[in-house]
Amino acid sequence: MSLSKNLGGCIIEKTQSKSEHSILYKAHSNELNQPVMIKILEPRFSVTSPTARRFIRGGELAVKLEHPNIVQTYAAGLEGKTSYMLMEYLSGKSLDNILKVKHKIKYKAACDIILQIAQAMEYAHSKNIVHRKIEPSHIMLSPGGKVAMLGFGLARLSEAQDNTITAEGALVNIGPYTCPEVGEGIPDIRGDLYSLGAVFYHLLAGKPIFACKDALEYIHYHRTEQPWPIRDIVGNELPESIEEIVHSLLEKNPDKRIQSPNELIACLNTIIKPELIGNSSEKLKKGSTLIFATREILGIRHKMNVLICDHQQYNVKFIHEVVHRLGFNTFTTKNSKVAIEATKNKKIDLLITGLKLPGINGKDLIKTLIKRNSKMPVIITRGGKNSYLLKRDSTLNIAKILERPIEAKLLRDAVNKALS
Numbered sequence: 001m002s003l004s005k006n007l008g009g010c011i012i013e014k015t016q017s018k019s020e021h022s023i024l025y026k027a028h029s030n031e032l033n034q035p036v037m038i039k040i041l042e043p044r045f046s047v048t049s050p051t052a053r054r055f056i057r058g059g060e061l062a063v064k065l066e067h068p069n070i071v072q073t074y075a076a077g078l079e080g081k082t083s084y085m086l087m088e089y090l091s092g093k094s095l096d097n098i099l100k101v102k103h104k105i106k107y108k109a110a111c112d113i114i115l116q117i118a119q120a121m122e123y124a125h126s127k128n129i130v131h132r133k134i135e136p137s138h139i140m141l142s143p144g145g146k147v148a149m150l151g152f153g154l155a156r157l158s159e160a161q162d163n164t165i166t167a168e169g170a171l172v173n174i175g176p177y178t179c180p181e182v183g184e185g186i187p188d189i190r191g192d193l194y195s196l197g198a199v200f201y202h203l204l205a206g207k208p209i210f211a212c213k214d215a216l217e218y219i220h221y222h223r224t225e226q227p228w229p230i231r232d233i234v235g236n237e238l239p240e241s242i243e244e245i246v247h248s249l250l251e252k253n254p255d256k257r258i259q260s261p262n263e264l265i266a267c268l269n270t271i272i273k274p275e276l277i278g279n280s281s282e283k284l285k286k287g288s289t290l291i292f293a294t295r296e297i298l299g300i301r302h303k304m305n306v307l308i309c310d311h312q313q314y315n316v317k318f319i320h321e322v323v324h325r326l327g328f329n330t331f332t333t334k335n336s337k338v339a340i341e342a343t344k345n346k347k348i349d350l351l352i353t354g355l356k357l358p359g360i361n362g363k364d365l366i367k368t369l370i371k372r373n374s375k376m377p378v379i380i381t382r383g384g385k386n387s388y389l390l391k392r393d394s395t396l397n398i399a400k401i402l403e404r405p406i407e408a409k410l411l412r413d414a415v416n417k418a419l420s
Contacts, residue, residue, distance in 0.1 A: 197249025
């Protein structure tokens, strides 16, 4: 396309970025009298093709989205033989262009990028929209640290069937960031979370999870091969908690992944926005200064033991981060039998557990530990009918039932109250 060409009432000025299916240009809108971005579908897709129809439909969905981490789409349409979207202009660069120069990004900056995209995904998810093409070329970084997502040309409502093979006979949405279940039934947000995990991996490692020759090879690898452990590539400076998040996002089975953007946001916030030790509601003894009162509180807490047992390792890590910052000793495991054996000669002052556990179930774990310490309070990490039935049994000392994704503040308040 000539850079002087008029399209959608705009004058195209220069190319911003390219992806497999589209080209993004900077342009000037005569009507708005301001810079804009125009995204066009690659000319090899005819305007009557399923891909073009999907592109326009995705643009129409994007018009309805208004969020600070989503590039605003003004319009989507067809002009002559060109399918296009008209969007707000953001100064800065796409993430793929940045990676071509920097290759990889330090983990704190990477966490911030992923957090902002997760916030955009949560908003789109609330509108029943799945993106289906999360990749570095669809993430914009602007001066000042703002991160925004675009690329809704292949977006679909989460109730819609996922037709991965188009009428042109080409595989779409297949590449380094493709989820294993692509093309299998109705897409849901967990596919987008896998793709975001693949982007996260690339940011940290400096390369995609897999390097393949074609779409079929990518499908095979995403479905059958495990990614190389990210800390083996990055080194021990990468916290284990981040490794857990990345590999949980990259689980082959969607049921074993982090289940929602909100859950991912909660996990990342423990790393990006660590809470201060203690709580403003702590009462100071008369005549105590804040520093000595805090030391006294921590001295008491360091003698108290909290057992954390959950079948999802990233959840164990998240709870540990919050509870450990409050000053308590923590014992963590995924297996209830291991928990019982490992704490046989220790007094457990608080149990934080799920109900679905390897070994024995959560209810039996609670009963076993209550026999050792009848005053031990219990926090259950997933709500539901069974949890609330257990609360009726006063002998089990259920102090709090938390819904997932667990919020750090609610967990912190529940722990402080249970052990006050």
